Amino acid sequence: TDIQIITKEKYQDEESAEQKIIFDNNIFEQIKGKKLDLMVEKIFEIPTIRNWFKRQKEEYYVVSQREHIIDCKYTKGKAKIPIINKRIINKEIQDIKAKNPIKHVHLRGMKILIKTCFREGIDTPIEIYLADDRIIQPIKKSIISAVKDNLRYQKFKFIISANYVVAINDRNIDKSLVLYWKISGIELAPGSKIFTARCKNLYVLTIKHKITAKNKIKKIKIENLFERIVTVIDNSDYSYNEIDIE
Numbered sequence: 360t361d362i363q364i365i366t367k368e369k370y371q372d373e374e375s376a377e378q379k380i381i382f383d384n385n386i387f388e389q390i391k392g393k394k395l396d397l398m399v400e401k402i403f404e405i406p407t408i409r410n411w412f413k414r415q416k417e418e419y420y421v422v423s424q425r426e427h428i429i430d431c432k433y434t435k436g437k438a439k440i441p442i443i444n445k446r447i448i449n450k451e452i453q454d455i456k457a458k459n460p461i462k463h464v465h466l467r468g469m470k471i472l473i474k475t476c477f478r479e480g481i482d483t484p485i486e487i488y489l490a491d492d493r494i495i496q497p498i499k500k501s502i503i504s505a506v507k508d509n510l511r512y513q514k515f516k517f518i519i520s521a522n523y524v525v526a527i528n529d530r531n532i533d534k535s536l537v538l539y540w541k542i543s544g545i546e547l548a549p550g551s552k553i554f555t556a557r558c559k560n561l562y563v564l565t566i567k568h569k570i571t572a573k574n575k576i577k578k579i580k581i582e583n584l585f586e587r588i589v590t591v592i593d594n595s596d597y598s599y600n601e602i603d604i605e
Contacts, residue, residue: 379421379422379423379424381419381420381421381422381451381454381455417457417458417459417461417565417566417567418563418564418565419451419455419457419461419563419564419565420561420562420563421451421560421561421562421563421564422559422560422561423559423560424557424558424559424560425557425558425560426555426556426557426558427440427555427556427557427558428476428552428555429552429553429554429555429556430550430551430552430553431546431547431548431549431550431551431552431553432549433553434542434543434545434546434547434553438539438540439537439538439539440537440538440556440558441533441534441536441537442469442489442536442537442538442558442560443464443466443525443532443533443535443536443562444533445532445533448464448527448532448564451564452527452564455564457564457566459566460566461527461564461565461566462526462527462528462565462566462567462568463524463525463526463527463564463565463566463567463568464524464525464527464532464562464563464564464565465522465523465524465562465563465564465565465569465570466521466522466523466524466525466535466536466562467520467521467522467561467562467563468518468519468520468521468522468560468561469489469518469519469521469558469559469560469561470516470517470518470558470559471487471516471517471518471519471538471556471557471558471559472514472515472516472556472557473485473487473508473510473514473515473516473554473555473556473557474513474514474554474555474557475510475513475514475553475554476551476552476553476554476555477510477545477547477553479511479512479513480511481510481511481544481545482509482511482544483509483510483511483542483543483544483545484507484508484509484510484542484543484544485507485508485509485510485540485541485542485543486505486506486507486540486541486542487505487506487507487508487517487538487539487540488502488504488505488538488539488540488541489502489503489504489505489519489521489536489537489538489539490502490503490536490537490538490539491503491523491534491535491536491537492531492534492535492537493529493531493534493535503519503521503578504519504520504578506581506590507590508590510542510545510554516581517580517581518580518581519578520578520580521536522570523570524568524569524570526568538556538558540556
């Protein structure tokens with residue numbers, strides 16, 4: 360039988376494209392064994408992922424995919440993509456029509472695919488940071504994980520696990536999961552696009568505050584194909600606090 364989806368959306372314009380599905384925990388076991396358009400079962404290729412999905416009442420899993428087309432004006436300084444949006448979450452809660460008030464969003468993680476919009480072979484170092492921007496001090500503790508690569512290879516892919524809970528009524532929820540990058544080595548004519556960032560995001564809307572799989576899951580996983588070119592940035596080497604937003 361077909362999987363019952365609460366909502367399924369597609370959106371596209373010249374700057375971005377987005378897909379999203381929402382489903383509840385009652386059908387999650389069915390979904391794990393089926394093939395979806397977003398290939399949910401491949402979002403996190405981590406053995407302990409099953410520990411995350413323990414049945415509870417009133418849990419709603421949100422899987423979204425969005426491709427961001429990045430303009431070259433954002434190559435200098437520290438640019439960012441907010442991953443969590445309060446307005447969108449409120450709309451999702453309205454669509455769900457839960458029996459009890461949804462009070463929390465459990466941020467699970469994301470798969471990120473970076474592709475350049477210029478030819479291969481150009482020496483273009485890039486650093487990617489996933490951060491909780493609500494944390495002001497100590498600034499390094501706001502970093503969830505970080506990687507570095509060189510865009511001379513045109514693309515790379517990795518998975519970052521977050522695994523923390525944010526209250527729905529948090530005034531700074533839009534800052535709770537933000538993707539930053541620092542890029543150098545190339546200058547393009549104004550209006551040119553430098554790369555795309557395709558983000559597959561997984562979070563859970565829930566009535567309870569519960570952390571699962573604590574300290575059991577790697578913060579970052581680099582796919583085998585890219586292990587030689589992508590490096591995890593050590594905490595002591597973070598340059599996140601040395602660059603400013605323009």
